[in-house]
Amino acid sequence: MTAARSVYFSFLSHHGRAVSQPLPLPALHASHAGTWLRDANGATRGCSKGEAVMAAADTPQLLMNAPLVASRLGYPDLSGLDLLELFAFVYPARFCVPTPKGLAHALGLEEPADDAAVPLLLQRAAGALVATCESDDWAEREGAWSTLQSLARLRWPWAGVLAPHVSRPERAEKWLFTRLPEWEETAERPQPAQVLIDEPEIEAQLERLTGEGAERREGQRLFSRDAGHVFGPRDRRKRPHVLLAQAGTGIGKTLGYLAPASLWAERSGGTVWVSTYTKNLQRQLRRESRSAWPAARADGSPPVVVRKGRENYLCLLNLEDALQGGFAGRPAILAHLVARWAAYSQDGDMIGGDLPGWLGTLFRKRGIAALTDQRGECVYAGCPHYRKCFIERSARNAAQADLVIANHALVMVNAARGRDPASRPTRIVFDEGHHVFDAADSTFSAALTGQEAIELRRWIVGPEKNSRGRRRGLTARLADVASYDDAGGEAVEDAVVAAQALPSDGWLGRLAENAPLGPLEHLLAAVRATTFARDESGLEMGYGIETETAQLPGELVEAAGTAAQALAAIRTPLLKLAGRLEAIVEDAPDWLDGQGRARIEGARHSLAWRIDLIAAWEALLSRLGGPADPEFIDWLQVDRNDSREFDVGIYRHWLDPMKPFAKVVLEPAHGVMLTSATLTDRDETGPDWPHAITKSGAPHLELAPKTAEAQSPFDYAGRAEVLIVTDIRKGDIPALAGAYARLIEASDGGVLGLFTAIRRMRAVYGRIADRLARAGLPLYAQHVDPIDTGTLTDIFRDDPRASLLGTDALRDGVDVPGRSLRCVVMESVPWPRPTILHRARRAAAAEQEGGAKRYDDRIIRARLAQAFGRLIRTREDAGHFVVLSPAFPSRLLSAFPEGTPVTRLTLEEALQRVANGVVSADLSTAETLPQ
Numbered sequence: 001m002t003a004a005r006s007v008y009f010s011f012l013s014h015h016g017r018a019v020s021q022p023l024p025l026p027a028l029h030a031s032h033a034g035t036w037l038r039d040a041n042g043a044t045r046g047c048s049k050g051e052a053v054m055a056a057a058d059t060p061q062l063l064m065n066a067p068l069v070a071s072r073l074g075y076p077d078l079s080g081l082d083l084l085e086l087f088a089f090v091y092p093a094r095f096c097v098p099t100p101k102g103l104a105h106a107l108g109l110e111e112p113a114d115d116a117a118v119p120l121l122l123q124r125a126a127g128a129l130v131a132t133c134e135s136d137d138w139a140e141r142e143g144a145w146s147t148l149q150s151l152a153r154l155r156w157p158w159a160g161v162l163a164p165h166v167s168r169p170e171r172a173e174k175w176l177f178t179r180l181p182e183w184e185e186t187a188e189r190p191q192p193a194q195v196l197i198d199e200p201e202i203e204a205q206l207e208r209l210t211g212e213g214a215e216r217r218e219g220q221r222l223f224s225r226d227a228g229h230v231f232g233p234r235d236r237r238k239r240p241h242v243l244l245a246q247a248g249t250g251i252g253k254t255l256g257y258l259a260p261a262s263l264w265a266e267r268s269g270g271t272v273w274v275s276t277y278t279k280n281l282q283r284q285l286r287r288e289s290r291s292a293w294p295a296a297r298a299d300g301s302p303p304v305v306v307r308k309g310r311e312n313y314l315c316l317l318n319l320e321d322a323l324q325g326g327f328a329g330r331p332a333i334l335a336h337l338v339a340r341w342a343a344y345s346q347d348g349d350m351i352g353g354d355l356p357g358w359l360g361t362l363f364r365k366r367g368i369a370a371l372t373d374q375r376g377e378c379v380y381a382g383c384p385h386y387r388k389c390f391i392e393r394s395a396r397n398a399a400q401a402d403l404v405i406a407n408h409a410l411v412m413v414n415a416a417r418g419r420d421p422a423s424r425p426t427r428i429v430f431d432e433g434h435h436v437f438d439a440a441d442s443t444f445s446a447a448l449t450g451q452e453a454i455e456l457r458r459w460i461v462g463p464e465k466n467s468r469g470r471r472r473g474l475t476a477r478l479a480d481v482a483s484y485d486d487a488g489g490e491a492v493e494d495a496v497v498a499a500q501a502l503p504s505d506g507w508l509g510r511l512a513e514n515a516p517l518g519p520l521e522h523l524l525a526a527v528r529a530t531t532f533a534r535d536e537s538g539l540e541m542g543y544g545i546e547t548e549t550a551q552l553p554g555e556l557v558e559a560a561g562t563a564a565q566a567l568a569a570i571r572t573p574l575l576k577l578a579g580r581l582e583a584i585v586e587d588a589p590d591w592l593d594g595q596g597r598a599r600i601e602g603a604r605h606s607l608a609w610r611i612d613l614i615a616a617w618e619a620l621l622s623r624l625g626g627p628a629d630p631e632f633i634d635w636l637q638v639d640r641n642d643s644r645e646f647d648v649g650i651y652r653h654w655l656d657p658m659k660p661f662a663k664v665v666l667e668p669a670h671g672v673m674l675t676s677a678t679l680t681d682r683d684e685t686g687p688d689w690p691h692a693i694t695k696s697g698a699p700h701l702e703l704a705p706k707t708a709e710a711q712s713p714f715d716y717a718g719r720a721e722v723l724i725v726t727d728i729r730k731g732d733i734p735a736l737a738g739a740y741a742r743l744i745e746a747s748d749g750g751v752l753g754l755f756t757a758i759r760r761m762r763a764v765y766g767r768i769a770d771r772l773a774r775a776g777l778p779l780y781a782q783h784v785d786p787i788d789t790g791t792l793t794d795i796f797r798d799d800p801r802a803s804l805l806g807t808d809a810l811r812d813g814v815d816v817p818g819r820s821l822r823c824v825v826m827e828s829v830p831w832p833r834p835t836i837l838h839r840a841r842r843a844a845a846a847e848q849e850g851g852a853k854r855y856d857d858r859i860i861r862a863r864l865a866q867a868f869g870r871l872i873r874t875r876e877d878a879g880h881f882v883v884l885s886p887a888f889p890s891r892l893l894s895a896f897p898e899g900t901p902v903t904r905l906t907l908e909e910a911l912q913r914v915a916n917g918v919v920s921a922d923l924s925t926a927e928t929l930p931q
């Protein structure tokens with residue numbers, strides 16, 4: 001590196017300031033359209049993939065997103081000087097779309113005109129980033145020098161390049177763990193005051209929030225007044241106010257409910273929880289809440305807090321462990337970049353917060369997950385970083401907040417088993433309320449699978465040999481309790497011995513070889529064998545397979561009995577231990593200070609959760625072989641991905657998950673609102689409110705919720721058109737791929753392609769990506785590009801010529817207003833997958849009005865409505881919604897907003913319409929939708 005250093009020095013210090021010059025290092029760029037190399041000081045030239053691979057093996061090349069370039073070159077071992085890693089070092093916690101264009105924007109450089117211009121951009125961007133390190137006003141200088149020394153020891157490719165430019169600070173830099181601020185303990189909030197907010201006050205507040213002179217929107221005012229209803233005092237126990245409010249896109253429903261919520265929080269001193277399904281909406285809520293609340297109160301505390309599950313946040317203890325040898329090689333480099341980010345992060349949220357979503361994927365392993373507290377191994381007050389812990393800070397902030405923004409799963413989990421009953425949500429707005437059923441379905445389900453069981457083993461026993469890091473079992477975590485309390489110590493020992501019955505490392509391999517170890521592995525082996533023996537659905541397709549729990553073979557029932565006994569033998573000492581911990585807290589010994597007490601409280605909480613989990617597994621097993629419980633649906637499943645098995649287990653779901661939801665969430669609440677643009681199904685006769693009410697869970701408490709509806713102000717008739725393409729045969733992959741390519745070309749990019757099967761999506765992508773790239777139309781795809789879904793959406797949003805293919809997650813989570821999304825193409829009618837769970841609910845629905853067919857129709861209409869909802873996000877948006885389906889039933893058309901023109905046509909005709917743009921489309925042949 002010494003020879004190279006003198007070169008880097010030569011372009012610095014111009015008039016005392018760092019001047020950005022291209023960094024004279026060779027650069028490499030590869031896309032679907034081709035491959036380009038640029039010499040250190042020379043010209044850019046196109047080259048073959050083989051040549052690019054040779055060049056990269058020879059000299060480290062500047063490149064962008066190494067895993068993506070590697071996949072384009074078909075050479076997985078590619079490495080080099082990745083601009084994204086350099087960006088993460090220089091600008092931790094700053095946003096950057098990880099494309100050449102996005103990098104140019106983030107650094108204020110000129111966009112590359114085409115692929116051939118990218119290598120020069122990479123040199124310029126590297127020059128700009130290196131120059132920043134020399135600049136006096138580099139805001140993120142603190143900590144950089146120390147991190148760089150560690151990264152140099154780890155042979156980070158950039159370390160030698162940066163070393164001459166990052167000056168050694170005069171005073172030693174503080175270590176991350178001393179730099180982070182401590183949270184303060186605060187008094188518990190009193191119960192909220194009982195206040196009544198009247199409608200004129202709500203309207204005045206709404207006007208204040210929307211801003212002086214903003215256009216008065218009648219729909220929004222009505223919605224806001226209705227929302228105020230849930231904040232009134234409750235008349236009887238277990239009788240919350242429940243409101244179901246359907247609000248079409250563009251109503252302004254967020255400010256609509258924040259108006260009464262903010263008034264109520266201010267007057268009552270209580271906390272309102274707003275629950276969302278997507279991270280997009282969480283971000284929007286954080287933005288919009290700024291009109292109602294300041295960023296900080298006079299005492300510095302935040303009135304608005306985003307609260308996520310603990311597995312989202314950086315665990316400082318895990319990070320410390322990773323920095324001190326727990327991680328080696330590339331993951332260790334990631335840990336240092338994460339440590340640098342942690343010092344600048346707003347809240348330590350690693351998933352969807354200010355840590356770039358692309359950072360983890362650059363390192364290819366599960367590094368990010370290992371830095372969070374995935375397994376509930378937190379030692380609470382026993383942790384040296386407890387007072388600085390991001391998770392603890394967020395929980396404390398939430399307990400004092402006026403507004404907590406969370407997601408459906410967390411709200412349900414908190415209501416069910418929140419650590420502190422006083423901070424359980426009692427006034428809740430479920431936005432994206434059409435997802436509450438699915439969130440309840442997974443929250444209140446039980447699964448006894450190999451992966452879950454091995455997690456439990458690790459939590460009790462600790463890691464198996466050969467694993468690095470600090471992960472420790474119960475014995476180590478509760479060492480002081482064991483030494484003080486004999487009975488507690490014995491219980492820990494007994495639990496550790498009993499937990500040997502759980503699956504251990506290598507269990508999947510042993511199952512495949514029919515050589516299971518211990519009672520749980522025997523059970524899983526029997527589950528696997530039965531599932532394979534019976535499944536008739538998708539063996540050759542390579543995806544998950546399943547079978548119902550009826551008529552099970554004797555060996556499986558027997559194995560279930562033995563496994564249940566083994567589980568009971570684990571639960572018994574854990575229960576005893578919980579009792580001992582309770583006794584210690586009640587009759588506190590001298591050594592138990594406040595911190596020790598908090599740690600034992602933490603341990604009790606996580607013990608209780610495990611005890612419940614094991615009890616649920618025992619209950620699940622006790623039913624196998626016996627009569628079925630009509631309230632539940634049980635099945636056996638083998639999870640596979642491309643024929644590779646990754647889990648085996650027994651599943652149990654509620655037939656109606658809104659029953660536990662009503663008990664756990666609604667009953668203790670005072671006011672609950674469910675709102676969405678698609679809360680009700682709409683058939684030919686209009687919105688189906690009785691069904692929406694049933695689906696809210698309210699009837700389980702014999703509540704009759706209030707309902708409200710506000711129509712979207714958008715001009716769907718003039719700005720959107722549904723095109724049903726009738727000449728692409730189902731299952732004809734070449735025709736399907738051709739249709740996608742031509743539609744993307746006709747609309748000049750800006751297409752969101754939605755698929756119901758990953759396999760078909762991959763096949764289409766593989767056939768068309770190169771052709772489109774050559775036309776300057778980049779194509780990205782979920783499950784193909786090594787990029788997380790949030791980042792893919794950022795890339796799509798940033799480039800109006802880009803298109804994106806994906807599955808369900810995109811149908812719900814993409815919020816791309818403006819020109820970047822102007823056409824949605826669905827590969828077919830989104831029929832529900834005929835799973836055992838679906839079949840059982842369908843069979844139950846068969847006895848109700850409309851029968852099983854109506855049950856399916858509702859699901860499809862909801863999916864269509866959600867997918868259509870991606871298209872028109874603002875008043876100015878316009879576009880086409882294309883479904884490739886020779887036989888699209890007319891009864892499903894009511895999924896689209898009233899007045900939207902629908903035309904059945906050939907692909908050729910559709911291409912013309914898409915190319916012309918929707919506003920000028922000839923709508924004369926359109927079907928009329930029910931009004």
Ligand code: SF4
Pocket residue numbers: 314315316317318373377378379380381383384385386389390391392
């Ligand atoms: S308190 Fe728990 S989650 Fe927080 S840093 Fe320590 S171990 Fe990690």
